[in-house]
């Protein structure tokens with residue numbers, strides 16, 4: 301985190317704690333990805349929603365890691381990892397290339413913690429680049445120079461800069477797509493592998509005339525900038541998760557919305573009937 | 584790794600602008616100075632040096648070298664150094680670690696780097712204590728040692744680092760001492776020259792928490808009687824009067840006095856390439872009333888991991904052609920829907 305180097309961590313979640321129930325699915329590592337480090341060290345967290353989406357999410361994670369010089373967490377789970385779906389193999393030509401830019405040796409001293417004005421990414425130099433010799437490490441760095449610093453104001457600044465860098469990634473997130481009406485009685489908000497179960501449930505409920513819509517998050521940190529206004533367009537928000545309530549805590553604290561949870565922690569993915577009966581209970 | 588066009592470098596080129604934060608008189612200063620002195624002689628251009636360290640007093644080392652450096656996480660320097668080396672085998676990669684960093688928390692990483700034999704130089708500063716955390720016993724502290732974390736004496740049997748390295752199939756094992764500057768420089772050079780993972784143990788005095796741990800090999804009055812200076816192809820003679828030697832009785836080494844009944848011909852001759860001999864030497868301890876071997880205990884030529892990797896990739900390319908990413912993504916078990 302403090303080294304601010306690009307890294308992609310893929311966590312294929314399964315039922316824990318510890319060895320838990322190997323090969324059984326769970327979505328219980330969201331908080332781990334969000335907060336499971338010492339110090340305040342936010343990192344982007346992305347979750348693919350289908351087996352095919354794993355490809356694009358991983359590609360996106362690599363792009364973000366390089367553009368922002370940061371570790372990125374991807375949360376899939378055993379259900380996604382063992383699942384399959386028809387997938388149109390993308391043509392490489394259609395995939396935008398990822399540009400990587402390195403620092404250049406100039407007359408002055410290379411400043412490893414000088415940041416890009418927009419993204420706040422620091423400048424990257426790798427071993428072997430003449431004139432760019434420098435040291436990085438786990439001790440707090442001085443803003444710009446990257447030298448070790450125990451200065452209280454500098455630490456405060458660096459904590460904020462690292463957080464601001466991640467918060468600024470909302471610029472990478474496309475507008476939230478709401479399936480169904482953009483306003484109504486209930487929005488079912490999901491993340492990760494629950495996509496299929498939620499979508500088919502909402503489809504079924506809508507065909508019965510229920511005022512239910514669906515939004516699904518790929519970005520869990522930062523949350524999309526327009527998420528709050530979308531949530532507020534509904535009377536109620538339901539958040540199904542295969543955990544005992546993690547996204548719901550983020551949503552409640554972030555938007556002060558009294559969302560309801562549907563939480564089954566049985567090592568199994570949701571069934572359509574479970575979601576439908578919960579929605580019927582609420583409405 | 585050599586670069587003919589490299590400008591002539593001096594010690595100064597390797598001194599960073601950071602204040603050195605070790606206690607005055609710490610053995611780490613000498614190791615730093617000898618490293619800075621030795622690097623210019625290796626014929627490597629400066630940007631190709633990478634110093635990777637874990638955590639500890641010793642592991643702050645990279646901050647003081649004006650090269651690429653990474654002060655990583657406790658015990659993990661070998662893993663990160665392996666990545667650095669594999670990403671660019673042209674680099675001269677050095678792992679700086681301590682007895683705690685390398686043998687406690689990082690023991691697992693260390694042994695796997697050693698057996699893989701990447702061309703990385705490991706320098707383990709052994710002060711037989713955790714210095715940075717203010718004096719807890721380490722895996723090299725002697726049995727019974729009283730420290731803050733072992734008030735009634737440690738119950739752990741200590742590691743002998745060269746034995747650990749040999750057990751992990753290290754292809755180069757050597758030992759030197761912080762205060763013997765010439766020997767230290769020569770050892771660093773030998774470690775660099777070895778093609779494969781080099782393991783260099785440096786006895787390092789921590790004058791705050793374990794002062795004098797190595798006085799038997801640093802104290803002028805006694806050191807000559809305690810040091811066995813290993814020289815390849817030469818009989819093992821030591822002592823102030825060069826009158827003592829090492830002889831084998833079966834597989835057991837014993838100290839003999841040269842002269843009366845024993846001639847120089849009866850003595851063990853050092854052979855760096857003899858693994859069995861290395862195993863015996865690495866286990867010499869004071870407790871067995873044997874001298875402390877310094878110098879190259881063992882060296883052997885084995886293929887370097889990165890060379891094998893490159894070979895494997897080339898062979899695969901030859902057999903299967905250049906890689907095709909599109910094809911790789913498509914895999915073999917896919918089909919087109921029309």
Ligand SMILES: Cc1ncc(C[n+]2csc(CCOP(=O)(O)OP(=O)(O)O)c2C)c(N)n1
Pocket residue numbers: 638639640641642657680681682683684685688708710712713714715716721
């Ligand atoms: C994961 C982790 N565990 C424990 C520590 C505390 N710690 C810092 S240095 C150290 C021991 C270092 O000993 P050694 O490698 O012998 O270094 P020295 O200070 O003696 O040079 C320990 C236990 C830490 N920094 N990180």
Ligand code: SF4
Pocket residue numbers: 604605606608609610611640641710714715788789790791792
């Ligand atoms: S505590 Fe010991 S090892 Fe650490 S800097 Fe001081 S003298 Fe050196």
Ligand SMILES: [Mg+2]
Pocket residue numbers: 639681682683708709710711712713714721
């Ligand atoms: Mg130590």
